[in-house]
Amino acid sequence: MKNGWIRVSCNHAHELLSERMDKPLPRDRAWRLWLHLRFCDACSRVERQLELMRSAMRRLGS
């Protein structure tokens, strides 16, 4: 998907997923990401994988 006012590419969706791990996304970007994830299995996988990485890091060493 190409970037547009509503569509975001997978590359950009990955960036938004990362950004969301550091701070809440502004509403428009949150909405575009949500829409992208509804239709994109690949990015939904990456979303779960980033969560797994976070859980793993919290347990690192303990």
Added chain:
Amino acid sequence: MDAAAIDRALAELRPGLLRIARLQLRNDAWAEDVVSETLIAALEGRERFGGQSQIKTWVVGILKHKIIDHFRRGGREVSVEGLAEDSGDDAVEALFHADGHRVSRPLEWGDPEASLSQVQFFDVLQACIDQLPDSLGRIFMMREWLEIETPEICKELGISATNCGVMMFRARMRLRECLEMNWFGAASR
């Protein structure tokens, strides 16, 4: 646990603590210093360890505090360089076509607990963090291991929020690829 058992347990924990401290600090001498301080603090405070948690969890908690103390005191340990203006990252750019599509589909990683319950997974994870460029590794560890909020990290390091965000993104993407290649996609599993 009696005092002798705690002493023994602490000695056994030392190599693991050093490995993690090195991942965060990227400097052997500084890592040795904070781990020594950690073990001394643990020895001095062993009466306070009532066995309420795993001794490992307790000591790693002390290590995190010691490292954050180092950062707060400021100085060389905090050297993280921001990215140069318009610098690219070939390792990350190679993941996407020019139109923003992924070059290859990410694998299905399966049940998280299946990995998180295995010691070997954490071995691979640490090896992958070790492969990150120093600045990306340091900043990623600050965020995800020390659990410092990103705005605070950027501020302390004097890096712009945008730059900081790009660094986090690159660290996460590189780490994801490394884990997929060496753990989730590895045939040996």
